[in-house]
Amino acid sequence: MLNFNFQNATEIIFGKNVEEKVGEKVAQYGNKVLLHYGGSSLKKFGLYDKILKELKDKNLEVFELGGVLPNPRLSLVREGIDLCRDNNIDFILAVGGGSAIDSAKAIGAGVKYHGDVWDFFEGKAGVIDTLPVGVVLTIPAAGSESSSGSVITNEEGWYKKSFGGNILRPKFAIMNPEITYTLPSYQTAAGAVDIMAHVLERYFTNEKHVELTDRLCEGVLKTIISNTPKALDFPEDYNSRAEIMIASTVAHNGWLDIGRSTDWASHQIEHELSGIYDITHGAGLAIIFPAWMKYNYKSNIDRFVQFATRVWNVEMNYYDPEATVLEGIKKFEEFLTSIDMPTRLSQANIDSERFEEMATKATENGPVGGFVKLNKDDIINIYKLAE
Amino acid sequence: MLNFNFQNATEIIFGKNVEEKVGEKVAQYGNKVLLHYGGSSLKKFGLYDKILKELKDKNLEVFELGGVLPNPRLSLVREGIDLCRDNNIDFILAVGGGSAIDSAKAIGAGVKYHGDVWDFFEGKAGVIDTLPVGVVLTIPAAGSESSSGSVITNEEGWYKKSFGGNILRPKFAIMNPEITYTLPSYQTAAGAVDIMAHVLERYFTNEKHVELTDRLCEGVLKTIISNTPKALDFPEDYNSRAEIMIASTVAHNGWLDIGRSTDWASHQIEHELSGIYDITHGAGLAIIFPAWMKYNYKSNIDRFVQFATRVWNVEMNYYDPEATVLEGIKKFEEFLTSIDMPTRLSQANIDSERFEEMATKATENGPVGGFVKLNKDDIINIYKLAE
Numbered sequence: 022m023l024n025f026n027f028q029n030a031t032e033i034i035f036g037k038n039v040e041e042k043v044g045e046k047v048a049q050y051g052n053k054v055l056l057h058y059g060g061s062s063l064k065k066f067g068l069y070d071k072i073l074k075e076l077k078d079k080n081l082e083v084f085e086l087g088g089v090l091p092n093p094r095l096s097l098v099r100e101g102i103d104l105c106r107d108n109n110i111d112f113i114l115a116v117g118g119g120s121a122i123d124s125a126k127a128i129g130a131g132v133k134y135h136g137d138v139w140d141f142f143e144g145k146a147g148v149i150d151t152l153p154v155g156v157v158l159t160i161p162a163a164g165s166e167s168s169s170g171s172v173i174t175n176e177e178g179w180y181k182k183s184f185g186g187n188i189l190r191p192k193f194a195i196m197n198p199e200i201t202y203t204l205p206s207y208q209t210a211a212g213a214v215d216i217m218a219h220v221l222e223r224y225f226t227n228e229k230h231v232e233l234t235d236r237l238c239e240g241v242l243k244t245i246i247s248n249t250p251k252a253l254d255f256p257e258d259y260n261s262r263a264e265i266m267i268a269s270t271v272a273h274n275g276w277l278d279i280g281r282s283t284d285w286a287s288h289q290i291e292h293e294l295s296g297i298y299d300i301t302h303g304a305g306l307a308i309i310f311p312a313w314m315k316y317n318y319k320s321n322i323d324r325f326v327q328f329a330t331r332v333w334n335v336e337m338n339y340y341d342p343e344a345t346v347l348e349g350i351k352k353f354e355e356f357l358t359s360i361d362m363p364t365r366l367s368q369a370n371i372d373s374e375r376f377e378e379m380a381t382k383a384t385e386n387g388p389v390g391g392f393v394k395l396n397k398d399d400i401i402n403i404y405k406l407a408e
Numbered sequence: 409m410l411n412f413n414f415q416n417a418t419e420i421i422f423g424k425n426v427e428e429k430v431g432e433k434v435a436q437y438g439n440k441v442l443l444h445y446g447g448s449s450l451k452k453f454g455l456y457d458k459i460l461k462e463l464k465d466k467n468l469e470v471f472e473l474g475g476v477l478p479n480p481r482l483s484l485v486r487e488g489i490d491l492c493r494d495n496n497i498d499f500i501l502a503v504g505g506g507s508a509i510d511s512a513k514a515i516g517a518g519v520k521y522h523g524d525v526w527d528f529f530e531g532k533a534g535v536i537d538t539l540p541v542g543v544v545l546t547i548p549a550a551g552s553e554s555s556s557g558s559v560i561t562n563e564e565g566w567y568k569k570s571f572g573g574n575i576l577r578p579k580f581a582i583m584n585p586e587i588t589y590t591l592p593s594y595q596t597a598a599g600a601v602d603i604m605a606h607v608l609e610r611y612f613t614n615e616k617h618v619e620l621t622d623r624l625c626e627g628v629l630k631t632i633i634s635n636t637p638k639a640l641d642f643p644e645d646y647n648s649r650a651e652i653m654i655a656s657t658v659a660h661n662g663w664l665d666i667g668r669s670t671d672w673a674s675h676q677i678e679h680e681l682s683g684i685y686d687i688t689h690g691a692g693l694a695i696i697f698p699a700w701m702k703y704n705y706k707s708n709i710d711r712f713v714q715f716a717t718r719v720w721n722v723e724m725n726y727y728d729p730e731a732t733v734l735e736g737i738k739k740f741e742e743f744l745t746s747i748d749m750p751t752r753l754s755q756a757n758i759d760s761e762r763f764e765e766m767a768t769k770a771t772e773n774g775p776v777g778g779f780v781k782l783n784k785d786d787i788i789n790i791y792k793l794a795e
Contacts, residue, residue, distance in 0.1 A: 022423075240624050
């Protein structure tokens with residue numbers, strides 16, 4: 022087990038009707054609030070009006086910046102930074118999923134930084150201060166509601182990059198599973214894959230003797246596997262929605278990677294896809310992760326046997342452990358197909374034309390991945406396996 | 409799943425040599441430090457000198473209060489409160505296990521309260537402020553290093569009571585598994601039982617649809633079951649010591665009971681034992697918990713079947729689920745015996761003389777337990793089952 026340092030002070034406020042506490046919570050931190058969100062669904066289902074009322078009831082001055090897109094854009098982050106500075110805004114409330122939250126985090130850090138916010142993403146500066154950010158979560162997927170990171174897409178060149186720091190963790194996350202009843206099936210399923218991927222990036226480690234976190238990871242994966250089909254079949258089933266929502270937080274709040282080395286190559290490989298083709302992150306991960314597994318399992322058969330037997334209940338084939346591994350990966354793909362996620366690039370209408378370009382971008386700072394180091398050719402091979 | 413609110417800001421600093429950071433960490437919070445600890449083992453193994461040096465290197469003014477006993481006493485808490493007030497101490501560093509930490513928490517809260525600190529334990533006052541507390545953990549067991557509670561024994565009448573509040577969580581916990589190499593086998597085993605008991609108090613719930621936390625609980629239990637024998641056989645095995653140490657924190661940091669109702673009757677029943685007979689808390693729990701299970705399993709067979717099959721790998725007996733349950737409880741007892749813990753009161757030289765008195769004390773505020781409500785007679789029956 023590796024040494025580690027862990028701290029996550031985000032307050033999780035979870036359950037039915039908890040969005041009614043948003044005014045009270047925001048008022049603990051600020052007076053002038055930037056309400057940051059995506060698009061029309063928020064207004065369609067009444068949450069927007071509800072939140073606005075709660076904020077105004079607490080006499081908070083509300084500024085608005087909507088229009089956050091999936092794979093949130095740098096241009097809007099810059100607009101948000103200007104808006105905050107021009108109006109002395111002292112708190113940012115993100116209402117949405119990972120895109121709105123990541124965008125809010127970048128705005129918050131950018132406001133307190135004298136240079137250009139993209140510096141953080143290019144590693145030219147570290148974040149040392151930020152406006153406080155709070156969250157009303159509407160899409161369980163990214164885990165950004167209590168994570169220390171933010172992923173933004175720079176439209177100039179379609180670079181999708183991340184930055185992080187403990188100070189980026191939101192002050193609070195208001196999470197009512199009922200709000201997710203109206204999520205389209207596609208987003209529910211893509212969110213589930215995103216959650217699984219966050220766990221898998223940590224699960225595939227070469228560090229031995231990390232039993233507790235192995236088991237915690239397996240618990241989160243099994244919870245998603247059993248609850249996602251229920252939520253798809255019965256969108257208003259509170260309990261399965263609740264299991265998925267809290268799993269999204271646990272998958273990415275930092276506890277699952279204590280003492281472990283992690284991988285993150287699949288995320289990098291997928292970022293190039295969704296950066297260029299604007300595919301939903303979870304759907305992109307459903308395509309990339311099985312291919313990554315097929316390409317890399319031989320580097321650590323034992324770990325993949327554990328994945329197959331513990332997560333997918335594959336019976337161990339003692340004569341042929343590799344067959345056990347392949348059965349596990351097959352079950353993973355079958356699960357993805359069963360929740361209507363693509364597992365091949367062709368299903369997302371992506372051909373081989375830009376494999377070279379994407380692999381070049383993914384490796385421009387060197388090989389990627391902590392579990393197996395992948396260079397440009399490896400990544401092209403993984404894209405090919407996913408064709 | 410129940411609504412919940414969760415926040416735990418304790419910084420966990422974990423791994424080899426991390427105690428070297430103690431001066432730097434304390435200096436972030438205070439200048440005048442109360443070093444609070446138990447007895448001779450700290451000085452014997454050099455940790456005391458090491459910590460004192462780190463604190464002095466940061467020019468911190470150090471006051472000392474040693475002598476914390478297992479089942480820490482109210483009289484020492486009061487002494488600590490006076491010492492802090494008389495010297496304007498602004499930080500308390502607990503070095504030890506749950507006893508030193510719980511005592512430090514009570515002192516910290518008492519210093520900031522105008523009345524008598526025992527008021528908190530009797531529910532006459534709620535804690536709203538405290539001196540900041542930090543921890544160097546030497547015994548993984550109580551989980552107090554990041555928990556929100558404190559348990560203290562009042563020698564006048566030998567009442568063992570608890571109080572809690574989010575503000576009681578320590579600012580940081582420094583946890584080096586190597587420090588636990590010198591723990592006697594008995595304390596290692598009793599600590600493991602304490603950790604398991606913290607999980608079991610949460611695991612036995614009547615709340616359905618708490619799959620994620622069920623699985624997280626099962627993961628912690630399995631980790632303790634597989635690592636405790638290793639740590640007993642090879643006291644200097646870093647990885648098993650590390651698994652136990654971080655499991656102690658996860659078992660009691662609050663994540664495992666989100667969305668669930670919990671029980672805590674076994675702790676109450678044991679508190680009467682260790683309050684009167686001064687038995688080690690973990691050993692008392694090893695005696696009480698199996699008896700509690702035997703007395704109560706019929707109230708929710710399904711939950712006990714899950715415990716038997718998932719935690720103890722008992723094969724489900726579809727003809728006779730009750731047999732499955734009893735096999736699970738038997739395996740739990742066998743495990744406790746295998747790590748040299750008592751499972752009967754007679755092994756701790758406790759007879760039936762004070763059953764009535766303890767059961768009366770345990771229920772003086774009404775029936776105890778969230779999973780099954782137990783009255784005085786029930787508790788006497790449980791003591792009898794444990795004879």
